[in-house]
Amino acid sequence: NINCMYEDEGGVLWFxxxxxxxxxxxxxxxxYNLHPYSQKRNVEVNLIARSRFPNTVWIASAFxxxxxRAQRQGMDIRFTDTLLLAHDGAAILSPxxxxxxxxxxxxxxxxxxxxx
Numbered sequence: 268n269i270n271c272m273y274e275d276e277g278g279v280l281w282f283x284x285x286x287x288x289x290x291x292x293x294x295x296x297x298x299y300n301l302h303p304y305s306q307k308r309n310v311e312v313n314l315i316a317r318s319r320f321p322n323t324v325w326i327a328s329a330f331x332x333x334x335x336r337a338q339r340q341g342m343d344i345r346f347t348d349t350l351l352l353a354h355d356g357a358a359i360l361s362p363x364x365x366x367x368x369x370x371x372x373x374x375x376x377x378x379x380x381x382x383x
Contacts, residue, residue: 273315275322279339283312289326291342300342323347 272282280292288303289312314327322339336348 270311271313271315273317273324275317275324275339277322277339279322279342281315281324281339283315285311289315289337289344291339291344293342298342302344 268285269282270285272280274280278293278295280290280294282290282292284290284301286304288301290302291300292298311329312326313329314325316325316327318324318336320338324337324339326335326337327333332352334350334352335346336350338345338347
């Protein structure tokens with residue numbers, strides 16, 4: 268099931284394919300690429316929103332108090348920043364390179380399910 272979708276400035280659709288990962292679809296070329304969730308986390312993306320940067324979105328989950336900034340490079344996704352939200356209302360923005368993928372990034376590090 269798809270529960271949220273966003274079209275970026277390049278005409279590429281970003282969508283959450285429930286329980287599987289974030290998908291990218293380029294209608295002009297018919298290319299589809301799935302970026303699977305890491306098996307270490309139960310993630311349900313419920314928001315994909317525009318960022319002020321080109322080909323970049325914010326991704327939020329219903330189960331973790333974290334928001335991720337992701338950038339599309341071709342049909343691949345690169346996670347650039349993690350916004351950690353605390354219960355006291357504080358927020359910490361950290362570059363993805365300084366964040367442990369096993370503790371904060373809900374997506375698999377490699378793309379093994381790409382098509383096209």
